[in-house]
Amino acid sequence: MSLPRLLVVEDDPEMRDMMVAFLRKSGFMVFPAVNQNEITKVLDAGRIDLILLDVMLGRENGLDICQSLRQEYEIPIILVSALSADDQRMQGYQVGADDYIAKPFNPELLLARVRAVLRRGHRSSSLTYRRNTSVYAFGGWTYDGKKDVVIAPDGFQVALSKRETGLLKVLLANPHIPLTREEIADSLDFTRAEGNALGTSEGRAIDVLVGRLRSKIEAKPKDPEMIRTQRGVGYVFAVDVVVTDG
Amino acid sequence: MSLPRLLVVEDDPEMRDMMVAFLRKSGFMVFPAVNQNEITKVLDAGRIDLILLDVMLGRENGLDICQSLRQEYEIPIILVSALSADDQRMQGYQVGADDYIAKPFNPELLLARVRAVLRRGHRSSSLTYRRNTSVYAFGGWTYDGKKDVVIAPDGFQVALSKRETGLLKVLLANPHIPLTREEIADSLDFTRAEGNALGTSEGRAIDVLVGRLRSKIEAKPKDPEMIRTQRGVGYVFAVDVVVTDG
């Protein structure tokens, strides 16, 4: 099969060259662009499977470009930004971005996100978005958001604590998407300053919480199949999730 | 589906920014306003699903604004106030507010209230508001306010004490809305200074009362389905309530 074709939109030469080189080494065909004019040329020239779009583009704005692209293309878009403004991320999802990565980022995380978005294709999914009344089916399990209950494959209800349920919701909202501990913590505790690195024990708290949830929903908690560890990144919910409105 | 759109009316910049940031992170599109003039502009600009309205607005008064809005809009309104005046809360309901939150508040509580009000739409419901002659149906049970009797699903009447009935009324008036122990205590005892934190034993008294009511109306008091515990917040009546005028 052909290599996935990425478009990297970044006006900073050093950053652009670094991203292009790294992604090419990782097995992608990568096309660089500096502004919307160049984006258009690349899109007209051939198939693009995913766009990595910097938000700060000199005189142009990545959010505006994203919105403009959505008028005509269904191509997955990952926004990349150095800014940590809380509302910008939400704005990104509002203009149709599929994911959002904050600079500076671990190249492994970038790779994981790119692969995740490529795998699931274009479909908005965010860390914070949750429909409380939906029913989620995953791996033989069911989570009923309206009744707030978890049903095991054997039909029995499993009691989860508030934090465990919160973590499950985050995972259900982001299947196949690697999540850092910071992202998980942000989703569980909205008062946390987003983007702030976790302290040592805060990160361990996420690890312990993941372990506790695993012990309740994994057939083999020591060899988890649903909540996988992504070393150096965080965790990924490696199971298909079917959502039904309540 | 589209994100719920909230309007936060707060003249204190720090408080407004904090609420806006928190609510945006929680998955809402949030629009700030400082006074009635700005409110009008936001409402004219597009759909608003809920208004969070501070009562103390410099030279303007949130209660007056609420009343004014009710002349023209059916948008749910939650009043937010630092004052603890008992009658102010009643005034709020009288001018058409859907809910009332006293500062300082737990962000989780704010979120829970916003979601509850959005879910049930515009419909007056308050902690203290009670139509004593109504008939309430919930979870197979019935409470007849006129006769002041509780009928179990099996058709038999269940005797509740005065305090237990009082608690039930509070819960029936606020289905799906997390209530703190302070709010429950305020509703049960009108002479209590509203907004005052409960003493240790006062809070335990609410816990014991909840336990006693659970033991009478829950199929499994140790695993309650109607009166759920919301750790760190209080309790929530997690059952649909159908009200019929007597």
Add this chain to the structure above:
DNA sequence: ATGGTTTGGTAACAGAATGTAACAGTTGCA
């Protein structure tokens, strides 16, 4: 292949929050 470093798993602990049995004082009724 080996040793050192980094990262993640998890058992154990501690503090906070909640459930509840038991007790005592209060209230209402016969």
Add this chain to the structure above:
DNA sequence: TGCAACTGTTACATTCTGTTACCAAACCAT
């Protein structure tokens, strides 16, 4: 007036959750 019911209070038990420490696994340099 006596008694039963009611209700607040207390104390103990249980649950929840963050933190710490130890250990195992993975990774990297030599």
